[in-house]
Amino acid sequence: MVPVDFWNPDPTVIARAAALIRAGELVAFPTETVYGLGGNALDGEAVKKIYAAKGRPSDNPLILHFPGPEAAETAAYVDDRARGLMERFWPGPLTLVLPARDCVSKEARGGLATVGCRMPDYPAALAFFAACGVPVAGPSANRSGRPSPTNARTVAEDIGSAAAMILDAGECRVGVESTVLDVSGAVPVLLRPGGVAMEELREFLGEVALPVGVNELKRSPGTRYRHYAPVVEVRVWEPGAAFDWPEKFTYMGVALPERTPARRIHFDSFEAYAHGLFTALRELEKDGLPIVAQWPPLGGIGRALRDRISRAAGLL
Known part of the structure; x- marks a missing residue:
């Protein structure tokens, strides 16, 4: 695990990490959303190491990361x-x-004819991608199905020695993964809600559709298997709605719960809720009690929160 500065990462450290990628090894890296587990997307054997490290189904495609739009055109038709x-x-x-x-x-495409492309808003990560000189395939750096990691310590706990290096830049800023938008067809399709809200996309594009059936969903990671799940039950509570409260439970949300929990993680906004969601799931599971999670409103970051909470609770 090697510390890196958000704005000015040590060029020597970045060069070492990039050399590992080109040699077919894995490197965990920070982004504004969550930490990723990176490998050379052009090297099928390196990508197989990612799937093995995560215990991830091989038909679940990976997102490729680039230092800029021009680099993305080397891997996709834009x-x-x-x-x-x-x-x-x-x-x-x-x-x-x-x-x-x-x-x-x-392997990086999950056998599909399409590929997900992203340029994170994270200077240290962009320096790393530029130094690699190849597209970096990078799902979240956690065991498949577990809450995504938003700090390097969690990466080390989940992935351990599978990564030859972990670039540690502290806590991630957004806390939920990227929005995945399929623009391979005539009408853009929101495959996974995330850090960019549906309202922003519709304001820019006009029509944005929601997916219909598994054939569309399989083009995005995080849509067809249970994800983000702690080792205890997660129940969803909507303020004002009827709810069967457990006798003992822990709680996370913005609103105050109607019953007294054994432990409570309170957020002062839904943006903060999104930022702290995965860390809260991992922290509260330690108590061994059911977790009651507040159901957020649909607008803005709430759509992404609903998606992640639903999957943690096994509702999707």
Whole structure:
């Protein structure tokens, strides 16, 4: 585990990490959303190491990370609409699903003809991607199905020695993964809500559809398997609605619960709730009691929160 500065990472450390990627090894890296577990997306054997480290199904595609829009065009076919989205939302928590070029390994694509492309809003990560000189495939750096890691310590706990290096830049700023938008067809499709809200996308694009069926969902990670799950039961509570409160429970949310929990993690906004969601799940599971999670409103970051909480509770 090697510390890196958010704005000015040590070039020697970045060069070492990039050399590991080019040699077929794995490197965990920070972004504004969560920590990723990176490997060379052009090297199928390196990508297989990612799936093995995570215990991840091999048909669950990976997101590729780039230092800029021009680099993304080396791995995907980018049209004017996608370029406009990159100009508006990159760097930032938006992944664009595009037709893949043949150079991208079938392992990174999960066997699909499309690939997810992203440019994180994180200077240290961008320096790392630039030094690699290849697309970096990078799912969240945790065991598959567990809450995503928002700090390097959690990466070490989940992944351990599977990563040759962990770049430690402290806590992630956003805390939930990127929005995944499929722009490979005529109408953009929101495959996974995340750090860029549906309202922002519709304001920029006009029509944005929701997915219909598994054939669309399989183009994005985090949509077809249970994710983000702690080792205890998660129940969803909506303020004002009827709810069967457990006798003993822990709680997280913005509103105060109607019953007294054994332990409570309170957030002062839904943005803070999103930022702290995965850490709260990991912390509260230590008590061995059911976790009651407040159900957020649908607008803004609430759509992404609903998605993650639903999957943690096994509702999706």
